[in-house]
Structure formats: C-alpha cells, structure tokens
Amino acid sequence: MAQRGGRRGRDGGAGRPRRPSGPGRPVRDEARNAAYDVLRAVDERDAYANLMMPRLLHDRGLAGRDAALATELAYGTLRGLGAYDEIIAACSDRPPEEIDPPLLDAVRIGVHQLLRTRVPPHAAVGTTVDLVRLRVGAGPSRYANAVLRKVSTRTLPEWLEIVAPGRDDDPVGHLAVSHSHPRWIVSALRDALEAGEAAEKWDDAVWEETGALLRADNERPRVTLVARPGRATVEELADHGAEPAVYSPYGAYLPEGDPASIPAVAEGRAAVQDEASQLVALALTRVPVTGSDGRWLDMCAGPGGKAGLLDALAAGSGGRLVAADAQPHRARLARQAVREAGVIVADGTRPSWRPGAFDRVLLDAPCTGLGALRRRPEARWRRAPESLPELVDLQRELLASALDSVRPGGVVAYVTCSPHLAETRDVVETVLAGRDDAEPLAAPSFLPEVTGLGDGPYARFWPHRHGTDAMFLALLRRRDPG
Secondary structure (H helix, E strand, O other), rough: OOOOOOEEEOOOOOOOOOOOOOOOOOOOOOHHHHHHHHHHHHHOOOOOHHHHHHHHHHHHHHHHHHHHHHHHHHHHHHHHHHHHHHHHHHOOEEEEEEEEHHHHHHHHHHHHHHHHOOOOOHHHHHHHHHHHHHOOOOHHHHHHHHHHHHHHHOOOHHHHHOOOOOOOOOOOHHHHOOOOHHHHHHHHHHHHHHHOOOOOOOOHHHHHHHHHHHHHHOOOEEEEEEEEEOOOHHHHHHHOEEEOOOOOOEEEOOOOOOOHHOOHHHOEEEOOOOHHHHHHHHHHEEEEEEEOOEEEEOOOOOOHHHHHHHHHHHOOOOOOOEEEEEEEHHHHHHHHHOOEEEEEEOOOOOOOOOOOEEEEEEEEEOOOOOOOOOOOHHHHHHHOOOHHHHHHHHHHHHHHHHHHHHEEEEEEEEEOOOOHHHHHHHHHHHHHHOOOOOEEOHHHHHHOOOOOOOOOOEEEEOOHHHHOOEEEEEEEEEOOOO
C-alpha cells in the first residue's frame, strides 16, 4: 500500500479509566488498541476500515464512548495521514518511510489526538507511549515520546504553515498537505469541479471551491437512510429519531444511534444509503419511455443499495428488476437487499441476456471511488492514477453493453461514485462517439428538487454542495431505428 497518509477519555474524555503512564507496566487502552489494529490491518492486508471497525467493536465489546473514540481515532488518523506524516518528518531524525510501520501507525494516532481532538496533550502522549510499549516495544516508545512532545509544541495550523508548500509556488501541493489528499486527487477534483475548462487556472473562486470540497472529504458523513417505497415510510423512520432528507422523498437522516436498532432497517424494509445514491436511481425511473416498462436491469448490482430501491420501485409499478453482478459474493449481498428481483451472477461485458431485453438499465460502474472518501478514509491512499486506464477500459465496455441491453426507446443511467473526468464525461462521450443509436438527456431536469448539479447534460453531486457523496449521472436514450 502506498503512503496512507475521538472523543476524550477520562484521561481526556471517553475511554476506560487509566492510571498515568510512567516507567511501570503500561496500561492497555482498548479503544486505542482497536484503532491501532484497524490501521495495521489497512496497511498489512488492504482491509477496508469501514467494514473492519464495526466487526472489531462488536468482537471486543466496545460500545458508547469507547466505540466512538476508537472510530474517531482510526478514521481521523486515516483521513489526516498525509499531513501527519509531513509533521512527523519535521519532528523526527528520519522520514516516515524509514520508520517501522507498526511504530509509525501508533505515532500517527498520537499526532491525531494532539492536533485534532480535545484529548489533553499529556494524555495524548502518555496513551500513545503506552500503546507503543505494549504493541511495539520499550525502545520504540522512547522515540514516540520524543516525536510527540515536539509535535505538541504547535497547533495544527501552525504546523501546516511550516510543512505545506506555499500557495503561490505550489497550489496543488499546498492543498494536498493542508487537506491531506494525494496530489493527483487534488488535481483531479479541481479539474472535475471546473469540468476540464480551466485545468491550469487557480483563481480565487476555483481555489475556494476546491478547498471546500477537500474539507468536506475530511468531515464525518451523516448517516442517511432510505425507506424503500411500499415497504417503509419516512414517517416510520422519523418515529425512531430520523429527520426527513432535504432532497430524496425516500431519504432520512439519523442524527445519532445505531441504524440497525430501527425495526424497518433490521427487517430490510429500509437501509443505510447515501442520498445521491438514492437520487440517481430515482432519476432513471423518472425518464418517460414509450411502450413497455416492466423489465429493468441493474447491471453491477452488488452490494445492493441501488438494487434495493429499484426493486421496490419496480414492484410498485408492476415491473420487475434483474440484479446482476459478476462477483458471486457481491451478488449474494444484492440478494439480501431485494425482495422481488431476480438476482444472477453475470458479467455485464459478456451478458447472458439477449440484446434489447430491458426497458431501463442502471450501470453503477466500478470506479476509483473518489466520491466516497468521507466514508472510506483509507481509499485516498490506496488508489493510484495508474489504476485509471484499466478501469476506464472496463467502464467503456460496460456502458457499450448497457446500451446494447436496452431496447430502442429505453434509457440507460451511467453512474459512478467518482467525479474524475476520465471515469465520467470522457467515458460517456467516447462511447457515444462510436455509435449513432444513443443520445444524452438533460439529467439535472429529472432531479428538479436538487440545485447545483451543473448545466447538463450530466448531473454531478458534491459533498460540499449537497452533503452527499460525489456522484456522477448520465442518462442516455437508446434511439429508435431510423
């Protein structure tokens, strides 16, 4: 893996009671050990933090403030890792890449506590030194202590003033360090915000919006629920503390608590689903089609979020969804999200269905996932620009197959959870340039409840504008012959 970059305990907020750190036996803090284990799993096994953390909390019996602290330390450290490594380098006699990874991860957790939480400095240093003594060794704990004491002498803004490149000399580098994103992602997001029209331009408006997007990527996302129509209602979710969503008629925000404790979620009648994810699926269903409208396809359906909503909408209109995925384990997840849909293991690039078999097709294409960096904090360090060409080739192949799979007069929704121009606009325009039987529709017009989606024909959701994942939508009509 490339360079990857709480609430207080009683020693500074949440966490179990502990005695002060000292030369005696170190105290094991379960919340901090849990956060450390997540970071080590991400580094050693390419684990997904958002999947590992809930299991780990359950297995270790951590709940309430301990669970909140562990989650904040793991996710916050992963988000801030790029900036933290620059600060560690300034306080160390060796660069981060030369530090033993288990020691480096523990020090990163300590830096996060010092610079982004309300944990008192003495507690942040002491708990980290204990963590290093327990998990790495006594000798490395002295190194951790020395580095963290240097880090504690300045605030985060003061450190960034020292370690970040100057805005005028290196605007991309300045934003990359200040907001803890790889340089290539900063450039890609800036270009996507400007739709490629001002790729080399850094006026104040571009600077401010790019910074706002990067800041939004570092914020903890709110929990958004979907009430699957005909099976649950937003009012039912509201009875359990949720608040109606701003945009989606089926969405609700859960300010606090465990979504699984809500009966509708536990029973599969509702689910956790980002609001933009709901809306791109809904937009597909709003495009009028002539003739039949009972055969819908979700071509890359796993893990099933959009399939669950489309399944409910299709059932309510007398139609039926086929949910397909090339990966058996993803198809199994999709099967858990639907009730009426047929779920099949099928490769969309070599479809088992006949051409023109469907009236509506959703292609939620595999992508870099740069639009979900809030939810997958390690993804920014895991992805590299070298992965783009292979993904783009797959996206083009899948989109061509999706257009072949829809009948003349039907509609395809091409969706990515990435704003990168290579995965979005460029894929659509390249595929359309090679055929004369499809045309783009004005996607924003089918989502009139949402502003700021762009001038069309594509719709773009943004964390800093809409409070959602960054998601791209193109709606394409298959033309009638002649």
